[in-house]
Amino acid sequence: MSAGKTFKLPARRRDIAPLLLVPLLALAALPLIGSFSTWVTLTLAGVAMGMIIFITASGLTLVFGLMDVLNFGHGAFISIGAYAAIVLVPLVSGLMQADSIAANLGALMALIAIAMLVTGVLGYAFERIIVMPVYGQPLKQILVTVGGMIVAEQLIIAIFGPVQIVLPLPTAFRGSLVFGDVAVERYRLIAVAVGLVIFAAMLLVLNRTRLGLLIRAGVENGEMVEALGYHIRRLFVGVFVAGSALAGLGGVMWGFYREALTPRMGMDVMVLAFIVVVIGGLGSVGGCFIGALLVAVTANYAGFLAPKLALGSNILLMALILLWRSRGLYPVTRR
Amino acid sequence: MILSGDPPRGRTLALLLTVIFAGLALAPFLFPGMAALNVAAKICYFVVLAASYDLLLGYTGIVSFAHTMFFGIGGYGAGLALYNFGPSWSSIAVGTAAALVLAVALALVIGLLSLRVRAIFFAMITLAVGSAFAILASQLSSFTGGEDGRTFRLPEALRPGFQVLNSPVAVNGRVLTYYLVFFSSLILFLLMLRVVNSPFGRVLQAIRENEFRAEALGYRIVIYRSIANCLAAAAAALAGVLSALWLRYTGPAVTLSFDTMLDILLMVVIGGMGTLYGAVLGATIFVLAETYMQSLMAVVSHASLPLLPRLFDPDRWLLWLGVLFVLSVYFFPFGIVGRLRKRH
Numbered sequence: 001m002s003a004g005k006t007f008k009l010p011a012r013r014r015d016i017a018p019l020l021l022v023p024l025l026a027l028a029a030l031p032l033i034g035s036f037s038t039w040v041t042l043t044l045a046g047v048a049m050g051m052i053i054f055i056t057a058s059g060l061t062l063v064f065g066l067m068d069v070l071n072f073g074h075g076a077f078i079s080i081g082a083y084a085a086i087v088l089v090p091l092v093s094g095l096m097q098a099d100s101i102a103a104n105l106g107a108l109m110a111l112i113a114i115a116m117l118v119t120g121v122l123g124y125a126f127e128r129i130i131v132m133p134v135y136g137q138p139l140k141q142i143l144v145t146v147g148g149m150i151v152a153e154q155l156i157i158a159i160f161g162p163v164q165i166v167l168p169l170p171t172a173f174r175g176s177l178v179f180g181d182v183a184v185e186r187y188r189l190i191a192v193a194v195g196l197v198i199f200a201a202m203l204l205v206l207n208r209t210r211l212g213l214l215i216r217a218g219v220e221n222g223e224m225v226e227a228l229g230y231h232i233r234r235l236f237v238g239v240f241v242a243g244s245a246l247a248g249l250g251g252v253m254w255g256f257y258r259e260a261l262t263p264r265m266g267m268d269v270m271v272l273a274f275i276v277v278v279i280g281g282l283g284s285v286g287g288c289f290i291g292a293l294l295v296a297v298t299a300n301y302a303g304f305l306a307p308k309l310a311l312g313s314n315i316l317l318m319a320l321i322l323l324w325r326s327r328g329l330y331p332v333t334r335r
Numbered sequence: 336m337i338l339s340g341d342p343p344r345g346r347t348l349a350l351l352l353t354v355i356f357a358g359l360a361l362a363p364f365l366f367p368g369m370a371a372l373n374v375a376a377k378i379c380y381f382v383v384l385a386a387s388y389d390l391l392l393g394y395t396g397i398v399s400f401a402h403t404m405f406f407g408i409g410g411y412g413a414g415l416a417l418y419n420f421g422p423s424w425s426s427i428a429v430g431t432a433a434a435l436v437l438a439v440a441l442a443l444v445i446g447l448l449s450l451r452v453r454a455i456f457f458a459m460i461t462l463a464v465g466s467a468f469a470i471l472a473s474q475l476s477s478f479t480g481g482e483d484g485r486t487f488r489l490p491e492a493l494r495p496g497f498q499v500l501n502s503p504v505a506v507n508g509r510v511l512t513y514y515l516v517f518f519s520s521l522i523l524f525l526l527m528l529r530v531v532n533s534p535f536g537r538v539l540q541a542i543r544e545n546e547f548r549a550e551a552l553g554y555r556i557v558i559y560r561s562i563a564n565c566l567a568a569a570a571a572a573l574a575g576v577l578s579a580l581w582l583r584y585t586g587p588a589v590t591l592s593f594d595t596m597l598d599i600l601l602m603v604v605i606g607g608m609g610t611l612y613g614a615v616l617g618a619t620i621f622v623l624a625e626t627y628m629q630s631l632m633a634v635v636s637h638a639s640l641p642l643l644p645r646l647f648d649p650d651r652w653l654l655w656l657g658v659l660f661v662l663s664v665y666f667f668p669f670g671i672v673g674r675l676r677k678r679h
Contacts, residue, residue: 070455133665140664142398142458143604147661150597154654158646267593271466274459282455311474315467318460322448 018329029301037181048188050296051195056250057273059243065283072145075270076152077119081248082255084118085111096170104170115252116245123244156263164262281328339532348675363510379520380577385602385614387570393609395563396543398458401465405438405568407590409575414585418487434572442568446561469591484586607670
């Protein structure tokens with residue numbers, strides 16, 4: 001830019017309608033629920049659950065946005081992360097049972113670190129062995145990643161057995177904090193914090209760093225990025241590893257949330273993650289965040305107001321969003 | 336004519352198909368015993384189910400994870416009608432009709448919601464809808480019987496106690512039911528063969544090969560894909576009716592579970608996508624393997640090595656099928672049938 005004079009590019013149009021969805025939904029639910037304190041409790045619980053779902057879904061949408069690969073094996077990484085954590089639990093059980101928040105947090109961090117490490121490494125292997133040969137062939141991608149998921153799930157059963165394993169919460173995170181009539185489970189606060197950190201970190205990396213610039217450029221037009229001399233394949237691997245590690249993190253968070261692990265958990269969470277990704281628009285991190293909150297909050301309200309309807313609420317929500325915007329809230333890819 | 340101008344093409348393939356056809360047609364007399372007849376009947380309705388799935392996966396090039404939902408709708412339709420309205424032919428008819436209407440309507444809604452954009456949406460949305468439906472079926476236990484499902488009685492002529500012939504061979508109601516399943520499956524299979532070899536089927540393949548070009552030639556791909564989706568759903572629902580008639584039981588584990596969905600996927604891919612004969616081979620091999628390979632693995636699992644016994648545990652056979660599945664997607668994308676046809 002020449003000295004003194006700055007040219008302003010025309011600003012990109014901001015699309016704020018989707019941002020209003022969650023607040024509007026919450027407001028609309030208030031008169032239906034009636035009691036203010038119940039409403040606050042439900043909303044906060046929903047937001048916390050939304051954060052966990054966001055963590056599991058963010059990796060999926062990131063990988064899809066850049067690589068155009070819909071990874072049906074994502075669910076396997078969620079399970080693997082949780083099971084990797086449980087292997088380490090005996091080692092840090094002293095820290096987990098100590099009645100100090102710092103020690104408990106340390107234990108949680110250690111578990112998260114090992115889970116992300118294991119899933120990250122496996123993600124690398126998965127990308128090299130399973131996904132790489134089928135870039136650009138969507139049908140085969142779905143098939144081989146489903147195959148990978150079957151194998152991973154069966155291996156988990158072979159190693160850990162088919163029955164559910166209990167994963168107790170660290171001492172300081174059990175129970176709830178009570179403010180007047182409003183009760184908030186402590187673990188949900190942790191979940192909100194972790195979710196916000198991840199969301200902020202993803203936005204920062206994507207929008208404020210050179211790496212993020214390359215990733216966004218790759219989403220936009222991969223061939224052009226390659227023509228400019230960058231190895232897009234290396235970028236692919238990196239993003240895939242990051243996505244898998246996020247799945248592992250989500251697995252640990254979900255495992256603690258349920259306080260139990262089953263070999264099928266990854267599959268169950270992945271179904272939710274798919275709904276979220278479809279609602280948010282394939283490839284969009286922001287859309288994924290809004291979608292996760294929407295899904296979780298709706299499920300909570302529906303569970304309170306009409307338990308029979310709660311099961312269908314996700315599907316109904318997805319159908320409504322798709323009727324409004326057929327490609328999701330913030331579609332990233334034009335393909 | 337009867338094969339709609341799409342013969343097996345390939346001597347080995349023709350031979351295999353003839354053996355399967357003859358084996359199934361004469362199953363009650365060739366293989367005595369209820370266990371063998373169970374396997375034969377299961378092959379029959381899974382051939383229909385796999386073929387209807389191939390209509391989507393192989394011919395239209397879209398992946399659905401809600402196929403068991405339609406199978407389940409058929410099974411529950413016939414089963415619940417027989418359970419609630421008593422064992423008569425009219426309840427079978429009512430149940431089947433209701434199931435068909437529901438299956439086609441659902442398929443249409445899902446198709447219109449998700450096929451407008453990208454085929455990949457369809458895979459995700461069907462997975463979500465299918466799993467929600469499975470949960471719904473097990474939750475509405477007063478209507479569907481929940482996890483336990485429903486056991487019901489068939490019309491008089493289809494019960495084991497109904498004797499038609501005693502000599503030279505025993506023909507009872509069970510054998511009649513088998514032939515009902517067999518001929519219905521045969522007719523459905525031939526109808527599907529007719530569909531894929533019709534001009535409509537050609538358009539589907541054109542869309543699969545090159546979406547853009549097909550659209551440019553003036554074919555509305557959304558409409559063609561939606562019709563294919565509805566046809567596949569209807570065929571799957573009918574397969575569900577047949578399974579309910581044979582099992583005299585309907586429940587979430589046999590019809591709606593995700594495991595069944597994976598089974599169908601494996602059958603079609605291993606048998607060969609894009610040829611209905613692949614569905615025949617895939618379903619036959621899969622059902623036979625499911626029944627007999629597990630006892631083979633039980634032998635291996637007695638080896639005294641660490642972890643290996645657990646990997647070869649009969650319950651882990653899906654693990655090895657998964658490996659086989661991934662390998663076949665890479666190395667034999669057209670499955671067994673593709674292999675046999677190429678050599679010719």
